[in-house]
Amino acid sequence: MKYFLLFIVCFAALYGYYVYTKTKDLLNPILTFSLPILLSVVVNLIFYDRGSYDISPRTYGVYLLGVAAFVCGCAVTIRPSSAKRVLQPVKLNYNSLVFNGYKLIAAIGTVFSIFYIFKGAASGVFGTNVIRNIRWYSLYVEQNSFIGKYSIVFIEIGFCIYAYKVCVLEHRDRKTKCWLLLFAIEYIVAIMTTMARTAILQFAVETAYFFMWGIQNKHRRRKRNSRFKIAILAAAALYAMQFLAIRTEKAFYLDDITGKTTNWLIPYLGKQFYIFDRFILPHAWVTRGINSFGFLGRVLQKLGILIPKYPIRIPGGQVASFITDPYTDFGAVGVIMVMLINGIVIGYIYRHAVKYSGWWLMFYSVCVYSCVISFYAFQFAMSSQLYFAVAALLLFVDGKLHLHVRDLSEWRKSQIKYLSYKSYQ
Numbered sequence: 001m002k003y004f005l006l007f008i009v010c011f012a013a014l015y016g017y018y019v020y021t022k023t024k025d026l027l028n029p030i031l032t033f034s035l036p037i038l039l040s041v042v043v044n045l046i047f048y049d050r051g052s053y054d055i056s057p058r059t060y061g062v063y064l065l066g067v068a069a070f071v072c073g074c075a076v077t078i079r080p081s082s083a084k085r086v087l088q089p090v091k092l093n094y095n096s097l098v099f100n101g102y103k104l105i106a107a108i109g110t111v112f113s114i115f116y117i118f119k120g121a122a123s124g125v126f127g128t129n130v131i132r133n134i135r136w137y138s139l140y141v142e143q144n145s146f147i148g149k150y151s152i153v154f155i156e157i158g159f160c161i162y163a164y165k166v167c168v169l170e171h172r173d174r175k176t177k178c179w180l181l182l183f184a185i186e187y188i189v190a191i192m193t194t195m196a197r198t199a200i201l202q203f204a205v206e207t208a209y210f211f212m213w214g215i216q217n218k219h220r221r222r223k224r225n226s227r228f229k230i231a232i233l234a235a236a237a238l239y240a241m242q243f244l245a246i247r248t249e250k251a252f253y254l255d256d257i258t259g260k261t262t263n264w265l266i267p268y269l270g271k272q273f274y275i276f277d278r279f280i281l282p283h284a285w286v287t288r289g290i291n292s293f294g295f296l297g298r299v300l301q302k303l304g305i306l307i308p309k310y311p312i313r314i315p316g317g318q319v320a321s322f323i324t325d326p327y328t329d330f331g332a333v334g335v336i337m338v339m340l341i342n343g344i345v346i347g348y349i350y351r352h353a354v355k356y357s358g359w360w361l362m363f364y365s366v367c368v369y370s371c372v373i374s375f376y377a378f379q380f381a382m383s384s385q386l387y388f389a390v391a392a393l394l395l396f397v398d399g400k401l402h403l404h405v406r407d408l409s410e411w412r413k414s415q416i417k418y419l420s421y422k423s424y425q
Contacts, residue, residue: 001057002041002049005064009038012071022080023354027209029346030074033371036269037067040321040375043270048257059277066323066335070374073343078351089168089357092161094395099161102154102391109151110186113193116148120193131247135195152190153387157395159183160206160362167214168357197241198376202369204237209365268376272321279314280324284331286312291325292338294381325378342380346371359392 016031049055120137121130162180165171184207191199245251245264255262257274287308290297300306312328314320326338346367352360366388370379 001060001064002045002055005060005067006038006041006045008064009034009041009067012067013038015071015075019078019080019083023083024085025354026212027205027368028078029343029350029368029371030071030078032368033070033074033374034067036372036375037321040269040272043266044273047262047266047270048274053257053274055273055277056281059273059281062281062323062327062332062335063273063276063321065332066326066339069336069339070343073340073345074347074350075343077344077347083351083354085354089361091169092164092358092362094161095397098395098397099158102157102395105147106151106154106158106183106186109148109155110189112151113148113189116142116193117189129247131195131244134192135244138194148190148193150387152187153384153391155183155186155190156206156366156384156388157391159187160210160365163207163210163365164362167210168361170214195244197244198373200237200240200244201373204234205369205372206365208234209368213361272375275314275320276324276327280312280320280327283312283328285329285334286310287325287328289329291378292329292334292381295383295386297381321376322374322378322380325381338380342370346380362392363389 012030012034016028016034019028019030020026044055117134119142120134123133123137123141125136126132159180162176162183165176166180187203191203242251250264252261252263254260255267255271257271288306290301290306290308293300293306297306301308322339323335326334330337346364349360349364349367353364366385370382370385373379
């Protein structure tokens with residue numbers, strides 16, 4: 001079963017590459033979902049599924065169902081054979097007054113976050129190890145920085161808007177670039193309040209997506225320079241994650257399975273199969289939708305509508321991949337249905353992002369992180385994505401949404417006319 005899973009994931013990656021040949025987008029959902037999982041399967045086979053512990057075929061079977069369901073869902077809505085990349089990205093229409101309010105909230109939240117960081121650093125629990133002090137403070141003392149915690153949504157919107165303007169629309173005036181730099185700094189400050197490596201990954205993925213989208217419209221020499229910048233960004237993100245691991249004294253530790261000292265990347269990439277097999281597999285239909293429904297699930301739990309049968313105990317700091325939450329909610333059937341629905345939704349968003357750009361592209365830049373991180377955790381029901389969508393919709397309160405749709409309709413007609421003209425040449 002494990003080698004059949006390896007075959008299916010390889011097939012999914014090849015299909016993702018086929019989507020890339022049609023859309024010229026390396027960060028399409030199938031490729032970003034399947035490649036990290038492929039790496040995860042390989043690391044598991046090399047380091048964990050051998051020796052004293054054999055992972056059951058049922059674990060690999062559930063994993064296979066999740067991968068197949070997500071890829072099928074994406075394939076249904078993306079329809080790569082007919083997906084054409086946008087020829088001329090649309091401008092973003094939004095309420096400037098509301099957006100200025102977002103800027104103010106982001107600035108206030110950043111100030112709160114800075115004070116929060118100083119409080120955490122001054123806790124002195126681990127002496128002069130500032131990063132570990134902040135991490136400990138955010139986990140065990142004060143788990144949020146008040147408005148600083150929720151301002152991340154407005155910071156993310158501002159960052160995405162200006163990244164879209166600079167990278168996709170190529171608005172390179174000083175004012176626009178300064179705003180992009182300011183929001184990037186605010187984003188980094190927000191990340192520092194938790195010192196979480198996954199937050200660094202999310203920031204890096206969003207940044208890379210806008211850069212890579214803009215690359216496709218450049219000349220060959222400019223493409224080469226831009227790709228070099230993306231390589232530097234990826235290396236910097238990996239270095240930052242390794243640096244945080246070292247400073248929080250989690251870079252190297254004794255693995256309880258292999259009995260050897262290992263780097264944090266190895267269990268992050270490959271240990272989830274062992275964790276699922278040992279701690280998750282016996283607990284199907286326990287949480288009853290609380291995890292898969294995200295924000296709604298937590299609300300229903302508070303109201304006493306969704307009540308878990310019993311708590312599932314997993315050792316702290318462990319990873320269990322994207323199948324854990326759907327499986328504990330609804331069993332193997334839940335893995336199929338939840339991942340199929342998520343694949344359909346993300347595929348729909350992606351198809352519109354490729355064809356129409358604009359706000360669709362903005363939404364997908366936030367959603368793609370859920371695909372990348374699937375090897376590590378189920379993040380398709382993140383509350384932050386819901387908050388992002390609601391905050392983005394509030395930017396249209398003055399009726400500009402109607403104008404945007406009307407302009408988009410006219411733009412689509414011109415694109416179809418252009419494509420028809422090219423087909424006769």
